[in-house]
Amino acid sequence: MVANPSRLPGREMRQHPRVDVDMPAMFGNATGYTTGEVKNISLGGLFLRGRGMSLKSGDMVTVILPLPGEELPRFLQSEVVWAQKHTVQADDAQGVGMKFTGLRPDDEIALGRLIDSLLMASGQAE
Numbered sequence: 001m002v003a004n005p006s007r008l009p010g011r012e013m014r015q016h017p018r019v020d021v022d023m024p025a026m027f028g029n030a031t032g033y034t035t036g037e038v039k040n041i042s043l044g045g046l047f048l049r050g051r052g053m054s055l056k057s058g059d060m061v062t063v064i065l066p067l068p069g070e071e072l073p074r075f076l077q078s079e080v081v082w083a084q085k086h087t088v089q090a091d092d093a094q095g096v097g098m099k100f101t102g103l104r105p106d107d108e109i110a111l112g113r114l115i116d117s118l119l120m121a122s123g124q125a126e
Contacts, residue, residue, distance in 0.1 A: 018042035019118040026064040043111055045099035055080045055096050067114055074110060077101045
């Protein structure tokens with residue numbers, strides 16, 4: 001199990017504000033795709049939980065994320081930064097922290113709109 005470096009005392013490494021969500025997503029690479037749930041997201045990356053995956057730090061993954069109000073999902077290239085196996089819960093789901101790699105400008109705008117609306121809805125917006 002790899003520790004989440006951003007959860008270690010004194011080690012906040014994020015450059016972008018993140019917001020908690022519960023969004024379905026599909027993700028994978030050349031070896032196959034599976035479904036999961038995005039648990040938080042920022043312009044820099046996301047945290048995703050899913051079963052049937054065995055990802056490790058450095059793996060490159062495509063996250064297929066349907067965004068509210070958009071007809072087609074976004075295909076977001078990502079790199080696994082950290083991964084852990086959840087053994088406390090009966091579903092044996094793995095959690096992974098991913099950073100986006102090479103977001104297109106339109107993806108960044110769409111994600112920014114989503115994050116802004118979620119921050120507003122939660123009362124966290126400045």
